[in-house]
Amino acid sequence: MKAAIENLPVSAAQLKVETGSTGVSYVSGLLAAFGGTWTKNEILAAGGLIFVAATYFTSLYFQRRRDRREQEFHMLRVRAQLAEQESNEKTP
Known part of the structure; x- marks a missing residue:
């Protein structure tokens, strides 16, 4: 067996x-x-550094998105102003 x-x-x-x-x-x-x-303080310090880095890169990501939106909005506003000026110049 x-x-x-x-x-x-x-x-x-x-x-x-x-x-x-x-x-x-x-x-x-x-x-x-x-x-x-590693001591507890070193572990907490490393965790804090990781948290700070994550916060920084998250903020950087959203800041760039906001800058892009603002740039697009600015370009639209400039185009609208130019179009308005051209139409004002054409009418006597």
Whole structure:
């Protein structure tokens, strides 16, 4: 009976359990290494820097969009003024 069990192919569930436990061990190892080398203040400082960078780039993105809209609006206003001047010049 033992020989028959040893000859069975590995099931998909068994592979998932093995890869899941491997993944958990890798993640826990990385967390332990990260937590062991950085203090709480360093972790918070790094998180703050990431937050500041994300805020800056988000603001930059929306500022550029606003500048583009304002530029288009300005060009439309200039064209309308030029058209109005041309029509005023044509009428005596």
